[in-house]
Amino acid sequence: MRYLILILIFIYSCEQDVIDEVIYLPQTFDMLSLGDSYTIGQGVCDECSYPRQLVDSLSTLHPDDNFNLDVIAQTGWTTDALINNIDVSAIEKKDIITLLIGVNNQYWNLPFYQYEAQFEELINTSINLTKSQSASDVVVISIPDWAYTPTGQTFNPQYISKQIDVYNEFAENFCSENDISYIHITDITRLGIKQPELVSSDGLHPSEIAYKLFVERILPIIEEKIY
Numbered sequence: 001m002r003y004l005i006l007i008l009i010f011i012y013s014c015e016q017d018v019i020d021e022v023i024y025l026p027q028t029f030d031m032l033s034l035g036d037s038y039t040i041g042q043g044v045c046d047e048c049s050y051p052r053q054l055v056d057s058l059s060t061l062h063p064d065d066n067f068n069l070d071v072i073a074q075t076g077w078t079t080d081a082l083i084n085n086i087d088v089s090a091i092e093k094k095d096i097i098t099l100l101i102g103v104n105n106q107y108w109n110l111p112f113y114q115y116e117a118q119f120e121e122l123i124n125t126s127i128n129l130t131k132s133q134s135a136s137d138v139v140v141i142s143i144p145d146w147a148y149t150p151t152g153q154t155f156n157p158q159y160i161s162k163q164i165d166v167y168n169e170f171a172e173n174f175c176s177e178n179d180i181s182y183i184h185i186t187d188i189t190r191l192g193i194k195q196p197e198l199v200s201s202d203g204l205h206p207s208e209i210a211y212k213l214f215v216e217r218i219l220p221i222i223e224e225k226i227y
Contacts, residue, residue, distance in 0.1 A: 028066040029226050031055065032091070032129060034082060034122065035100040038144055039073035041211065043200030048208035050141075051098065053215045054222065061223075070094070078104045079118035086125060095226055097126040098218070100141040102167045106160070107146075116170060123180065137225060139181045139218065142168045148192035150203040161190075181221050185214045 033039050033051035041049025047056070055069045072086055079101050099122060105115045123138065130137040145164045147157035168186060175182035188210055192199045198210040206214070 024064065026064045026066060028068065029058075029096070030068045030070075030092070030094045030131075031096045031098070031222075032070045032094040033073065033098045033100075034086070034126065035073040035098075036077040036082070036104055037073075037075035037205060038100050038103065039071060039098075040075065041205075042075045043202035043205035044208045044211065048211060050211040050214045050218070053208075053211055054098075054218055057215055057219050058222065062227075076104055077101070078108065078110060079115055079122060083118060083121060083125070088125065088128065091129055093131040094129055094137075095131055096137055096139065096222055097129055098139045098141060099123070099126055100143070102143045102171070103146065103164075106143070106163045106167055112166070112170075115167060119171060119174065123174070123178070135178055135180045139183060139221060139225075140171055140175050141214070141218065142171065142182070142184045142186045144189035144206055145186050146189070146204060148190045149199050149205075152204070153193070181225075183217050183221060185217060188213045 031051070031054075037043075039049065039051060041052070046052070049071075051069055051071055055067045058065075058067045070091070072082070074081070074085070077085070081104075082101055101122065102115055102119070105112075123135075123140075126138045127133060127135050143164055145161055146152045147155070147160035147164070152160055164186065168184075172182050172184070174180075188198065189206060192206075192210075198207055198213075199205070200207045
């Protein structure tokens, strides 16, 4: 009987080792970030944008896993421009899609109904680009407030902020109604005058430090979705 018990213990131990090995096999996660200058990190280094810092943080926290990042974004893009530059047929499905768009609609004073319709279209496109085909793998990030920058102060900062609030309120409500993660970072950028280190050297966009603060809010949400 003692020998039988030892054999059973040995078998269990081997099975447990196999299970542990399977559990800890490296995983690969693919992320796509859609947007405009805030997504590519205009005014900061190539590795300083929020998507790149996000992937770097994930890699540091989960060194056994692989994280791939694609970015479709360009300075000056409106919702219309972003839509026209997404070739769905050429994009492989992703684990996570992030979306930050709308500031140029506001800047060019485009009709708000255009943003409403095209934001919904971009959400649907984002869902279709996820591996899960689910809104749960889409993350929307609020529009930063450029009124709190040296450049913004030369325009009408109060008017800019009021408009940014309107855009963000619509996006947040839409996300809430459709079970989409919405991450508010606008308040960080509204510290830009009192804390100039949050503004990049171009006097308009967030700095590397500001993007790091964005990531501190985005990272837990992404981890919750993929782990």
